Amino acid sequence: MPETARSGVRSSFVRERAPRASEAGYIGGMRALLVAAAAALALTAASAAGGATKTTCPAAWVSGWQALANKIDAPVYCPTWMPNPLDAQIKGQYIDIYSIGKDRSYLVSFLEHGDEGSGDVHVNFRGYPGRTAIPKCPGPVAKSKPIPCFSEPVAHMTGSGIRATVYQVNQGADQWHILLAWHLGKSLYTVSEHVIPPYQFSTQVKRNLQKLLNSLVLVRPGT
Amino acid sequence: MKLDRRRFLGGAAAAALAGGSIYELVDKLGGGTPARTVVRNLPPEQHVFDLLSTTSEGVEVMIPPLHSEVITAQLQDVDLLKARGELEDVLLQLDDAYDPSPSGLGVTVAWGLPYFARVRTAADAHLPFDTRANKAVLLPNRRFPSDPEETILEDNDVAFLLRSDDADHIDEARKLLFGLSFLHITSVRHGFAGGGFDGKQSLPKKLAMAAGVPGADLIPNDAELFLGFTSTQKAGLGPRLIANHETLGFVDLRGGYFHGGTHMHLSHINEDLEAWYLNFDFGERVLTAFTPGQKARNNQQTVPQGPKDVQDVAQVSAAYAKTGRIGHSAAIQTTSRLQADVTGPDGTVYPKGTAIPQRADFNTLDNPFTFSANQARDKWSADPSAGVHFVVFNPSGDDFERNRLAMDGGLPGKKLGLEPRSRAQGFNSVLTTTHRQNFLVPPRRHRSFPLAEL
Numbered sequence: 001m002p003e004t005a006r007s008g009v010r011s012s013f014v015r016e017r018a019p020r021a022s023e024a025g026y027i028g029g030m031r032a033l034l035v036a037a038a039a040a041l042a043l044t045a046a047s048a049a050g051g052a053t054k055t056t057c058p059a060a061w062v063s064g065w066q067a068l069a070n071k072i073d074a075p076v077y078c079p080t081w082m083p084n085p086l087d088a089q090i091k092g093q094y095i096d097i098y099s100i101g102k103d104r105s106y107l108v109s110f111l112e113h114g115d116e117g118s119g120d121v122h123v124n125f126r127g128y129p130g131r132t133a134i135p136k137c138p139g140p141v142a143k144s145k146p147i148p149c150f151s152e153p154v155a156h157m158t159g160s161g162i163r164a165t166v167y168q169v170n171q172g173a174d175q176w177h178i179l180l181a182w183h184l185g186k187s188l189y190t191v192s193e194h195v196i197p198p199y200q201f202s203t204q205v206k207r208n209l210q211k212l213l214n215s216l217v218l219v220r221p222g223t
Numbered sequence: 224m225k226l227d228r229r230r231f232l233g234g235a236a237a238a239a240l241a242g243g244s245i246y247e248l249v250d251k252l253g254g255g256t257p258a259r260t261v262v263r264n265l266p267p268e269q270h271v272f273d274l275l276s277t278t279s280e281g282v283e284v285m286i287p288p289l290h291s292e293v294i295t296a297q298l299q300d301v302d303l304l305k306a307r308g309e310l311e312d313v314l315l316q317l318d319d320a321y322d323p324s325p326s327g328l329g330v331t332v333a334w335g336l337p338y339f340a341r342v343r344t345a346a347d348a349h350l351p352f353d354t355r356a357n358k359a360v361l362l363p364n365r366r367f368p369s370d371p372e373e374t375i376l377e378d379n380d381v382a383f384l385l386r387s388d389d390a391d392h393i394d395e396a397r398k399l400l401f402g403l404s405f406l407h408i409t410s411v412r413h414g415f416a417g418g419g420f421d422g423k424q425s426l427p428k429k430l431a432m433a434a435g436v437p438g439a440d441l442i443p444n445d446a447e448l449f450l451g452f453t454s455t456q457k458a459g460l461g462p463r464l465i466a467n468h469e470t471l472g473f474v475d476l477r478g479g480y481f482h483g484g485t486h487m488h489l490s491h492i493n494e495d496l497e498a499w500y501l502n503f504d505f506g507e508r509v510l511t512a513f514t515p516g517q518k519a520r521n522n523q524q525t526v527p528q529g530p531k532d533v534q535d536v537a538q539v540s541a542a543y544a545k546t547g548r549i550g551h552s553a554a555i556q557t558t559s560r561l562q563a564d565v566t567g568p569d570g571t572v573y574p575k576g577t578a579i580p581q582r583a584d585f586n587t588l589d590n591p592f593t594f595s596a597n598q599a600r601d602k603w604s605a606d607p608s609a610g611v612h613f614v615v616f617n618p619s620g621d622d623f624e625r626n627r628l629a630m631d632g633g634l635p636g637k638k639l640g641l642e643p644r645s646r647a648q649g650f651n652s653v654l655t656t657t658h659r660q661n662f663l664v665p666p667r668r669h670r671s672f673p674l675a676e677l
Contacts, residue, residue, distance in 0.1 A: 140507065141647040143547030152504040168441070169504040176501050195437075195501060202501075203440045 056080075057217050064090025069221040072104040074129035077189055081215035083121050083199065083208045086110045096122070097173065104129045107173060119197030123212070124173055128188040134181070137171035147171065150179050150190065157206075159213035166206065178205045180213060191216075245434045245588050245607055246290075246390070246413050265323050267483045268467060269667050270581065270616045272329040272386060276457055277420050279447075279525040285455040287416040287447075288325040288386040289426060291585040292393050292593075293489060293612060294400055294411050295379040295660075301405040303341065307672035313399045314671060321392055328396060329386035332670045333487045333662035336361060338380040345674035349480040350663070355473035356621035360486055361663045365624070368631040369643045369651040370659075375600065377660040379409055382489055384583065384614060410601070411594040412491065412612045414587035417455075419445035427586045431496070434588045434607035438496025446524060449494055449586050449609050450650075452512050453525040458532075459552075461581040462573065466616040470567045471579070474619055480674070483666030485581075485616045488623045491591045493610045493655040503653075511649055514550035515542045528552055530576025533560045536634045543639050548647035549632055557634045558625040580626060583614040591657045601658070610657075620661050 057065050057078035065078040068090065079088045086094045088110060096111035105128045112121040128135065136146035152169035157180060164180035170192060179192035191212050193205045274285040298306070314330060321327030339346040339361065351360040364376035383400055385393045401408065419425025427449050431439035447453045466485045468474040476482050503511060509519045509526065514534055519526050534542075534553040543549055559580055565573045590608035595601040617623040625635070632639035632648060641648040665673040 140502075141547045141645070143545070169501060169507075176497070178501075195497060200437050201435075201440050 055217060057219055058088075061087065061089045061092075062219065064092075065219045068100075068106060068108065069219045071100060072106060072127070072129055073221050074104060074127065074187060075184060075218050075220045076106070076127055077125065077191070077216040078219045079123075079125075079191070079212050079215050080217060081211050082110065082123060083193065083212075085112050086121055086123060088123075088125075097124075103131075105131075105135075109173060114197075119200070120194055121199065122177070122194035122196070124177065124179075124190070124192045126174075126188075126190040126192075130186055132183050132186055132188050134188070149174065150181055155206075157210055157213055159210060160216045162213060162216065164213060166209075168202070178202055178209060180209050184218075245430060246415070246593075265318060265667060267666050267668065268464070268485070269331045269670055270466065270485050270487070270583075270664050271463055272331075272583070273324060273463070274455075275325075279420050279453050279456070280523060282453070282525045282527050283457040284420065284447075284453055284525060285457055285460060286325075286420065287455050287585070288329070289388045289417055290386070290390045290393055290413075290415055291583065291612070291614075292385045292397065292411065292413045293614065294383045294385070294397060295377070295409045295489075296381050296383075296406040297378075297409055298338065298341070298380045299405045299407055303672050303675035306403075306405045307675050309403055309405070311671040313403065316399060317396055320395075321387075325386065325388045327387065328389075328392040329384070330396060331384040331386075331487070331664060333382045333384065333489075333664045334673060335377075335379050335381065335660055335662050336363060337378050338672075339663070339674070341380075342674040342677075345677040349477055349674060349677070351468050351477060351481050351484070351619075352475045353473060353619040353621050354475050356619065358619075358621050360468065360474055360481075360619040360621075362620035362624070362661055364659050364661055366659070367624075367627050367656075368633065369648060369654075370656050371644075374656050375658045377409075377658055379660055381406075382487070382660075382662055384487075386583065407596070408594070409596045410592040412587065412589055412591075413593045414585035414589065414612050416585040417447055419447055430586075430588060431609060436496065436588065436607050436609045438498075438500055438609065441496060441500035443522065443524060448611070449496055450499060450512070450653075451508065451524060454582070454584070456525060456528060458527070458529040459578055461578045461616075462571075464567065464569070464571070465573060465577065465579055466581045466618055468618050471561075471565055471573075471618055472568075473622075480669065481663070481665055484669075485664045486618065486620050486623060487662040487664050488613070488615050488617070488620075488627075488659070489662060490613045490659045491587075491589070491610060491657045492613055493591070493608060493657060495653045495655070496609050499653045510546075510548070510550055511646075512551050514539070514553035515546040515548060517550065528556075530560070530574060533576045535562075536637055539634060540637055540639070543632075549639065549641065549649050551630060551649035554629045554632065554634065554649060555626050558622075558629045579617065579622065581616040583616070584611050585614070586610070587612050616664065623661070 065076055069076045082088050094110040097107055097109035099107045108125045110123050134148045134150050137149040139145055139147050149171045150167040153165050154168045155166040157164050162182045164182040167179045170177050170179045174192045177192035177194050179190050181190045193208055195202050195205050199205050276283050276285050317330050353360050366374050385396050387393050415426045422445055425445050428442045428444055443451045464470050468484050469476055469482055509517050513526055533556045536557045539553050561573055561575050561577045563575050587610050588607035590604040590606055595603040632641035644651045646652045
C-alpha cells in the first residue's frame with residue numbers, strides 16, 4: 001500500500017505539509033509546461049461533466065491510466081471529468097503523487113495549489129487490487145492503535161454502475177477529503193477530493209464526486 | 224416597555240449594529256420560542272438565571288436562552304457616583320420591563336480589574352479573597368498553555384451580559400446602555416444556542432448554514448451547539464447558588480459587601496468545524512469531548528455526565544497512560560466537580576460529583592465580535608466565523624483557572640505532558656482563544672459601580 005501522507009493546510013494539527021513519498025514513481029514537476037493546452041483540455045473535460053458519460057478514457061489521458069493498469073495487472077478507473085482546473089493526465093501538469101506499492105495498490109493524486117491563497121483543488125484516486133478491506137492508517141496520537149484509513153460513512157452514491165460509500169473522515173493523503181469507496185470484484189477503489197476553497201463545503205465536494213463517479217470508465221490491463 | 228427601534232443610541236457601535244446581520248435571521252429561522260414560566264422576583268444574585276429543563280436522549284437538559292449578548296465598555300472620565308445613579312436607573316427600567324427569565328431578559332453587570340483600580344482603597348478593603356488559593360478572587364488575566372501568544376488579554380472596565388429568548392429585549396437593553404455617555408463601548412458580542420431538542424433543525428445549524436461558514440454542512444441537524452454535543456445537561460451545570468463566592472466556603476468575603484456575588488470569565492474562541500468533523504470520526508469526537516473509552520450510541524449528542532459518570536485524577540491519568548490523550552469533560556471534572564459532599568451556608572447539601580461552574584456560553588458567528596471599537600487589535604472581520612463566546616461563573620478566579628488548566632492536562636497534583644493544541648489535548652486542537660478577561664459580578668444590590676459609594 002502506498003502510505004503517502006499529504007496533509008491538508010487548514011488544521012492546526014495538520015498544518016505541516018508532510019513529505020510526499022513516492023515508492024515507485026515520480027512527483028510531477030511539469031506544471032509550468034503546457035498550461036494553455038491543459039486548461040483547454042480541462043475545460044473540454046469539464047464541459048462533459050454532469051452530462052453524458054463518456055465510454056472511453058480521454059485520448060490525452062489514456063496512456064497513463066493504461067500504463068498503470070498494465071503495471072499493477074488490474075483494472076483501474078480513468079475519470080473523464082475532473083474539477084476545474086485539473087485534468088487527469090498522468091505525467092501532466094497537475095500530477096502530484098504517482099505511487100505504486102509492492103502489493104500493487106496505487107495512489108494517483110492531482111493537485112492545483114493556489115499559492116496566492118486561492119485554495120487547492122486536490123483529487124486522489126486509489127486502488128487496492130485483490131483486497132476489499134479498508135486499509136489501516138496510523139492513529140492520530142502516538143499511542144493510538146491503527147485506525148481505518150476511511151471512516152464515518154455518511155451516505156451512498158451511484159454512478160457508472162458503481163454503488164459507492166461516502167466516507168467523511170479520512171487519513172493520510174485523503175485527510176480533509178470526502179472519499180468514495182467501492183468494490184470491483186475482490187478489489188477496493190476510491191476517489192476523494194479535498195474540502196478546501198474553492199470547494200470549501202463538503203456539499204460542493206460531494207457534487208464534484210458525483211460527477212467524478214459518473215465519469216469513471218474502466219481501463220483494463222493489456223488492452 | 225417598548226422602545227422605538229429608531230431611537231437607537233450609541234454612536235459607532237450603534238451604527239455598526241444597525242446595518243443588519245446574520246443574527247436577524249434568528250427570528251426568521253428560529254421557529255418557536257420555548258414555553259417559559261414567568262418569574263417575578265429578582266434574585267439577590269445577578270448571575271442566577273433560572274432555566275427550564277427538558278429531556279434529550281433520556282438525559283435532563285436545561286434549555287438555554289436563544290439569544291445572548293455581551294457588551295464590554297471602558298469608562299470615560301466620569302463622576303462615579305453620578306454615573307452609578309444613571310446606570311442604576313437604566314437597570315431599574317429593565318427590571319421593571321422584563322421578568323428575569325429567558326422569556327423576559329437576564330441582565331448581569333460584571334466589573335473588571337481596571338474598574339476596581341478606580342476605587343482602589345475600597346477595593347483593597349472589600350474585594351473577596353480566595354483562602355484556598357491564597358489569592359484575590361479577581362485575578363489578572365492570563366494565557367493558558369493551549370492559548371496562542373496572540374490571545375488578547377482585555378482591559379475592559381465593565382461587561383453586560385444580556386440573555387433572552389426574544390432578540391427585541393436584548394436590542395432594547397442595548398439601546399439603553401448605549402445611551403449612557405460615560406460608557407465607551409469596546410465590543411458587542413452576539414450569539415445563540417439551542418433549539419433542536421424537539422428534533423427540528425437547531426439554531427446553530429441554521430445560522431451556520433445561512434452564514435455559509437466552512438463546516439456548516441457537517442454539523443448535526445439538531446445539535447445544540449456547533450460541535451454537536453449537548454452541553455447544558457443539568458448534571459453538568461452548577462446548581463443555582465453554588466457559584467456564589469460564599470457557598471463552598473473557600474472565599475473570605477471580608478465584611479460581606481460581595482455576598483451573593485461571583486466571578487465571571489469571558490473569552491472568545493474560534494472553532495474549526497471542518498477540522499472537527501472531517502478529521503475526527505464520531506468515535507473520536509466522543510472520546511475527545513468526554514473521555515477515552517466513553518460509550519455512546521452512534522450519533523448520540525447528549526452523553527450522560529452525572530455524578531456517577533465523573534472521573535477523577537487517577538482515572539484521567541490512567542486513561543492518558545493507556546491512550547496518550549485526554550477527554551475534555553473528564554479532564555475538567557477533576558477540578559470542576561466536588562470531590563466530597565459540601566453543605567452550603569443555607570444548609571443545602573451539594574453531593575460529591577456536583578458541578579461547580581455555571582456556564583452561560585453561546586455560539587456565535589462573530590469574527591471575533593459583532594462590533595469592535597479597535598478593529599485592528601481585535602483582528603475584526605465582517606466575514607462570519609464559527610465560534611463560541613464563553614461565559615462562565617465560578618466562586619473565584621482561581622477556581623476558573625483550575626478548570627482551564629485541567630482542560631490542558633494540568634490536573635490537581637499532576638501535570639500530564641500534553642503538547643499544547645495537540646490532538647491528544649482534548650478539544651484544544653480545534654479551538655483557538657482570541658480574547659480573555661476576568662470580571663467580578665457583584666450581588667444585585669451593588670451591581671452599579673460597586674464600592675463607589677464608600
